[in-house]
Amino acid sequence: MSIVRLLPLYAVLLCGCTTAPFEPQKSVDILIQSGLVFTGQEQKLKQLDIGVCGNTICEIHPSGTHNVKAKTIINAQGLIVSPGFIDPHTHSLSELKSSDKNANLNYLTQGVTTVVNGNDGGGTYKITPLVQQLTTQGIGTNTAFFVGHGSVRKAVMGKAKRAATQAEISEMQSLVEHAMQAGALGFSSGLYYVPQTYADTQEVIALAKIAAKYGGIYETHLRDEGTFSIGIVQAAKEAITIAKSAQLPLHIAHIKALGVDAWGQSVAVIKLIELARHNGLRITADQYPWLASGTKLHNAIMPKWAMADSKQAFYQRLNSAKLQARLHHEIAESLRMRGGPKALLITECKSTQYVGKTLAEVANMLAMSPIDAAIQLVQQGDVRVASFNMAESDLTAFMTQPWVVTSSDGTNGHPRKFASFAQKYHQYVKEKKWLTLTEYLNRSTTLTANILGLDNRGKIKLGFAADITIFDPNTFQGEADYQHWDAISKGVHTVIVNGKIAVHNTIHTNALGGQVLLKNN
CATH class of the missing domain: 3.20.20.140 (Metal-dependent hydrolases)
Structure with missing residues (x-):
């Protein structure tokens, strides 16, 4: 046997390898590198690299241990990587x-x-x-x-x-x-x-x-x-x-x-x-x-018997002179149990001047009792309220x-x-x-x-759908409150839905990767 033909074997012996010295490079669409990953299968978070092929999770390895080529690389160092x-x-x-x-x-x-x-x-x-x-x-x-x-x-x-x-x-x-x-x-x-x-x-x-x-x-x-x-x-x-x-x-x-x-x-x-x-x-x-x-104001405090049959029948009962005593008694009790008219904040209403005010404040504006104000409001269309009624x-x-x-x-x-x-x-x-x-x-x-x-969601697992959320544990928090209820939350770095990047570097990409998930009967 010639010296040339012996060289590959000699090289293997020198490096102590028992397998091929070079791992073939794998190719994925998205590679998430160096994040702290919650897989849903273990209690501890691990530093892993995750590969996405199409709409599926196709690679999971300890960070930096495998040779993977990707069309898109997401650096998740210092971030939490979770199932969506x-x-x-x-x-x-x-x-x-x-x-x-x-x-x-x-x-x-x-x-x-x-x-x-x-x-x-x-x-x-x-x-x-x-x-x-x-x-x-x-x-x-x-x-x-x-x-x-x-x-x-x-x-x-x-x-x-x-x-x-x-x-x-x-x-x-x-x-x-x-x-x-x-x-x-x-x-x-x-x-x-x-x-x-x-x-x-x-x-x-x-x-x-x-x-x-x-x-x-x-x-x-x-x-x-x-x-x-x-x-x-x-x-x-x-x-x-x-x-x-x-x-x-x-x-x-x-x-x-x-x-x-x-x-x-x-x-x-x-x-x-x-x-x-x-x-x-x-x-x-x-x-x-x-x-x-x-909830809606009528659901919160109006008697259920009054809402039977139709909206027209409901309004007729609210305006019936014969029913006023019963209505006032039952609405008053519902208000008491919810903490009173000061505990009901109007959050959505056709009359926009009432939004952001409590039922007590609206009643004062209308120069009537909170009960009469509520009866009047619910007949103007759906009124939504935040009801402060729970103990921590x-x-x-x-x-x-x-x-x-x-x-x-x-x-x-x-x-x-x-x-x-x-x-x-x-x-x-x-x-x-x-x-x-x-x-x-x-x-x-x-x-x-x-x-x-949902059998193939909720885990970072090979073969599972690539629904993945990456967030910054130091900045992830809500910005919305009861006065600014529609403020966007902050701290989410990347969101992947079925393999499509919907949010990247906190910016929405306009991708529509969602699917309707149906139960397999």
Whole structure:
């Protein structure tokens, strides 16, 4: 054998290698280098390099250990790299359907790559045409849907204040089944709201059973989050009964103890849920990190019986001389439980001079009682309020439960729409330290994906969808408040949605990488 032919073997022996001395260079579309990565599979953050090929995560290696060529390189040194945040409770469908806000920028700038719609029982049963519309025009974040109790009840019964007949229940079941077959994640209810509040427990069980048939979950805004009807503890018991009877997981929306009479009842609710979980029922919840809720004024303080049938009938009752004594008594009690007219801040109203003022201040402007002012306001169209009605001790108690994830319940007029994920990190992880960083990340990504059944989201894992958020742990925080509710959050460096860079160096790229996520039946 010649000396020339022996040289390669000699070189291998000298370097002590047992494999080929040169690793072939791999090629990816995007390479994220040197970031501290939360993979969703381990508690510790690790310094890793992540490669994205098309819409998929295709490379994960300890930083600097592999020879990778990339079309785009993102330097994430000093930054946190996480699966894209998932918001299980939004009201973002109108933006996604629009031609100018479909990028969903208020969520992208919080690091959110997936939003869920159809909560509170409002989700349409006409899933397929909605999917076609959003797919055709393009959306900035992923979205998924619940089919809603309110939608199917209105379709079958309108706003009738009565129990459903068996024939009507069967018709509602058919609509729910149609939506589940089309890819809904599950069945949602809002038993606090008209007309769902008129339904009995058995009606809800019958509809939830259809979602169970397709592996869906039951998501609910409880019949009472305070002391307005049956009480928060009894409402939680009802939700547990529904899930247990229908044999499907229960997810409680924006869990809270709402109103002065309910403060402290988080302890009893947590105990009840823990017992049910111990007995084998899968129960989870989500929560927004604010002490004020947000809703429409009529939903907050007007009696449910007054809102039956139609808007015209509602207004007639509000103006009925015979009903004034009853209305005033019940509205006064609702106001008391919410902390009084000074605790209701008008955030959206046709009469813009009232925006940013409390109901007490508006009543003073109108030279009438807060009750009469409220009756007048709700007849001018939808009025949204921020209702300062929660105690921080209850907020803490719920937030620190391992089965409670992050959400926004984002609505106009409330900073939760623009800042919930950023607010929770800055105030409750960084400053108050109620949660560790990994607890926060898990409850904004991996755990949420598991709850919703999004099988290839919520983790930095080979083969998973490339939904990735990169943020600066030193600057990530919300800028929105109750006076400036639509201020964009800061500190998110890069957001990737299905392999497309939507935000880079804090700048929106105008990419529309979102997809409609449908449940595989």
